[in-house]
Amino acid sequence: MLRVALILGFLAYASAYVCSKDACATVRCANVAEAECTSGGGKFVANGGYCGCCDACRQQLAEGDSCMSMVLLGVSMKAECAPGLHCDPKTLKCVQGFGGLLLSRRDDAPCAAALLKAQNGPSLLGAPTPSCDGEGYYQPKQCQGSQCYCVSKNGKEISGYTANVWEAQQMTCQCARDQAEYMASGLIGKFFYCTSDGSYQTYQCQGDVCFCADTNGVKMDHSPSVHISQVTKLNCKTGF
Template sequence: MKVFLLFSFVYVSQALIVCPPDACATVRCAAVTAENCNGAIKQNGGFCGCCDSCENYLAEGDRCFTSILLGMPSTSHCGPGLHCDMHTFKCVANTEKRALNPCAQELSTFTATHGGMPLLGAHKPLCDVDGYYTPKQCQGSRCSCVSKEGKAIEGYGANVWEAQHMTCQCARDQYEYMQTGLIGRLFYCTSDGSYQNYQCTGDVCRCTDSNGDVIADSKAVHIGQIDSLRC
């Protein structure tokens, strides 16, 4: 609550800061030149646009993550030939830059916009190590199953308070299998997209784990006797 009140106070205070038309009339600008600016000179980049400002260049390895806080842009940027790595928040050479996969792109935008803070209504995506979406994504009070590109897989989902053991792995595997155009394999998924504790091949069913893999030494039964499985 204290943090909320602090942000509310700062936000309201900022809202009260208005630059009148003659704000720059009595302002004396310090000289900003290439000699005293380790970076680029931004025309009218100072407070109320009265003076020029210096946008400093950061060196390789310097920390570059400064969120756009309360409308005040950062005055430091990675220097020429460098970019800000959104995973390490350090300036790295452009030769190391790789195209971000869909989830990593959204996470990068979220981090730059919200500073990584879980703001109300904002969706912070969950990504795997390759920058794709994890099978389960939650927003608000609902969790859904998605493809690795983030497309919702229809028919599978659960309320957040019911999704503790929800994996969406069955829904994801089924979706990817259908994208190949192949037919013949059946997937037995729960309503939240997780694997049932059994899977059937043809008319033979056996107990499986959360990834749909057959548990070693599990009993095999005819599909008509599936209720007799004790998985």
């Protein structure tokens, strides 16, 4: 319980923190020597410290090291996963790879470009670190501070679908994205049944026929079908 309370406190702090334009005027920077930093296994980052005011020496976290501070407070000012590793949002540990990005697409896809900028630019407390798919586009669910929300593949927020980060373990945003893309196509006639966090409801309907669906809105094998007026009789959560 104490651990959860501390995490929530950090999240609230990070989401509320904003660097003012005059932040550097009151900051006294510690002397960070590049040679000393790199010889100790760190990475020297010019203007990588508090609000981009000071130089920083970032500890390079090894595979398996905890990267919880990176998730809670945005891009960490003092530590980051070493090159070739990324912070796994599920285990909160540094793991191999670049978050599933295809290297040939990293530089020109919108999320990949934002991710590289976040990893290599100045560390700002509370700055969001985007979550990218295998082609370098934005994952449907993104989180910043204490809130998670749904976005398009190019990172534009889809309004109306949010959740507290500690309640978003099952949040997929796939329904919200599919619906937004369908509406943008100009097509009409298809209905999407989404939850308040943008995930697919456990049931979906085509016309006046409803059935149990998986997390992608696809009809599950052996699911019974009922008239839309009888949809409440579907026991999709408990089996059928």
